[in-house]
Amino acid sequence: MIVVAGPASGELAARVAKALKCSLIEPELKRFPDGESYVRIDHKFEGEHAVVVQSTCHPVNDNFMELFLLLDTTKDLGAKRVTAAVPYFGYARQDKRFKPGEAISVRTMCKLIERAGADDLLTIDIHEDEIMANFAIPAYNLTAMPLIGRYLANLDLRDPVVLAPDPGALRHARRAAAEFMADYDYLEKTRLTSTKVAMRPKRLSVSGRDVAIVDDIISTGGTVIEATKVLKKQGARKIYAACTHPVLVGKAAQKILAAGVREIISTDTIKHKTNMISVAPVIAESIH
Ligand code: R5P
Numbered sequence: 001m002i003v004v005a006g007p008a009s010g011e012l013a014a015r016v017a018k019a020l021k022c023s024l025i026e027p028e029l030k031r032f033p034d035g036e037s038y039v040r041i042d043h044k045f046e047g048e049h050a051v052v053v054q055s056t057c058h059p060v061n062d063n064f065m066e067l068f069l070l071l072d073t074t075k076d077l078g079a080k081r082v083t084a085a086v087p088y089f090g091y092a093r094q095d096k097r098f099k100p101g102e103a104i105s106v107r108t109m110c111k112l113i114e115r116a117g118a119d120d121l122l123t124i125d126i127h128e129d130e131i132m133a134n135f136a137i138p139a140y141n142l143t144a145m146p147l148i149g150r151y152l153a154n155l156d157l158r159d160p161v162v163l164a165p166d167p168g169a170l171r172h173a174r175r176a177a178a179e180f181m182a183d184y185d186y187l188e189k190t191r192l193t194s195t196k197v198a199m200r201p202k203r204l205s206v207s208g209r210d211v212a213i214v215d216d217i218i219s220t221g222g223t224v225i226e227a228t229k230v231l232k233k234q235g236a237r238k239i240y241a242a243c244t245h246p247v248l249v250g251k252a253a254q255k256i257l258a259a260g261v262r263e264i265i266s267t268d269t270i271k272h273k274t275n276m277i278s279v280a281p282v283i284a285e286s287i288h
Contacts, residue, residue, distance in 0.1 A: 001287070004041065006054025006070055008063045012087065012268050013053035015280035020051075020287065027070060037062060039069040045079035051287060052082060052118075056090035056109070057247065057270040064090065064109060068116040075117035084118035085283055087269035088245045092127035093217075110134035122286055124269055124279055125172070125216045125244040142286055144244040144267045145172050147277045148214060149179025151242070151265060157210035158237060161185060163201060165213055165227040173214045176242070187227055199230045207235035218243040218264070221252035225259040238262045244279075246272040 001022045005013035007029045017024035030038040052074055054067040067086065074082050094105035110131070113121060120138040125145070132139045152162065162177035164170045164186035177184035185201040192198050213227050224241045231239055239261050246253075246266035253264055253274060264274040 001049045001051065002043075002045070004050055004052045004070055004074055006052060006063070007066055008055045008057055009053045009087065009271075011271060012055075012278070012280060012283075015268070015278050016051065016053055016085070016283050019280045019284035027073075029066065031062075037066050037069060039066060039073060041070070041073050041077060043077065045074060045077050047078065047080045049081040049083070050074045050079040051085050053085045053087070053283070055088040055269055056086060057088050057245075058249075060090040064112070068112055071113065071116040071118050081119045082117055083287060084113050084121040085287075086113070086121065086123045087279055087283065088247075089123045089126050089131075092131060095128055095131055106131055107134050110139075122283065124267075124282065127216060140286060142279075142282050143172075143175060144269070144277065144279050144282060145175035145214070146179050147267065147279065147282065148242050148244070148265065149176035149182075151277050152176060152182070152212050152240070153180035155210075155212075155240070157182075157212065157240075159209040161201070161204055161206055161209050161211050163187065163206070163211050163213050163227070163231070165215055165223045169215045172216060172244075176212070176214050187230065199226070200234065205234070206231055208237055210238045210240070211236045212240040212242055213261075215241075215243045217245045217247050218252065218256070218266070219247040220249055221256045221259075224256050224261065228256070228259045228261055232260055240265060242266070245269050246274050248272060248274070 003017035028040040056063045091105040122140045160182045162184040164173040170186045173184040185204045188202040242265040266274040267277045268275045
């Protein structure tokens with residue numbers, strides 16, 4: 001087995017190679033003046049199983065293109081099996097036609113990964129599990145939530161509640177909370193009038209309790225900030241925000257902290273200063 005480091009995931013790829021006790025290849029990557037990508041892998045794979053690690057975070061289109069080039073080149077240089085490890089899968093939120101005529105972008109990306117030569121694929125906490133059904137090759141959606149739960153367990157939280165900011169993220173909150181037998185819930189929105197919406201945890205009170213908001217992605221921070229405002233009004237003590245994928249565009253992290261979140265906790269699917277947890281063991285354990 002050998003790990004190929006994609007340009008978006010160099011450090012994570014090195015951690016995966018270490019966990020798998022195998023070698024790491026760092027391909028040569030350049031950008032031509034016209035914006036095209038150049039990839040060169042100085043290795044003959046000769047029947048090896050190669051794992052290409054590349055998150056498709058910002059710059060999303062370049063990172064996807066370089067993933068396709070790496071998969072195709074690895075196969076062409078003799079790998080007998082190529083695993084695409086795409087810890088953060090870009091375009092996953094465009095998984096249906098919200099308006100007539102829209103591209104179902106994530107489905108296109110799945111087709112292209114397969115066509116580029118991947119024999120199997122793994123990703124982590126993809127936006128919707130159903131996306132995996134777009135692949136004809138074996139495709140696995142792993143989760144970082146147990147690792148997040150273990151990190152939260154070590155924070156010594158007072159009477160903790162693990163909270164999903166919406167019903168869609170409840171599965172994540174439940175999985176993280178299970179690691180330390182914490183209570184979990186989700187924020188429910190109730191329409192009071194045509195202009196007024198009330199938001200509160202569905203079952204639990206957060207008054208005087210420490211709360212960890214858990215989600216798959218924090219992007220603009222809008223969801224976490226809205227949740228934080230509600231939780232503060234309802235008497236929550238310390239508030240933490242944890243996610244698998246710290247997309248954190250622009251000044252999102254600063255805005256979240258300014259809203260009263262004590263700490264942002266993320267994994268290294270996307271390199272960011274909030275990375276407290278590595279998903280390398282999750283990836284390594286899933287590869288056989
Ligand atoms: C939405 O369904 C996702 O799970 C996240 O809640 C969302 O992507 C977060 O986005 P933002 O940080 O921009 O509110």
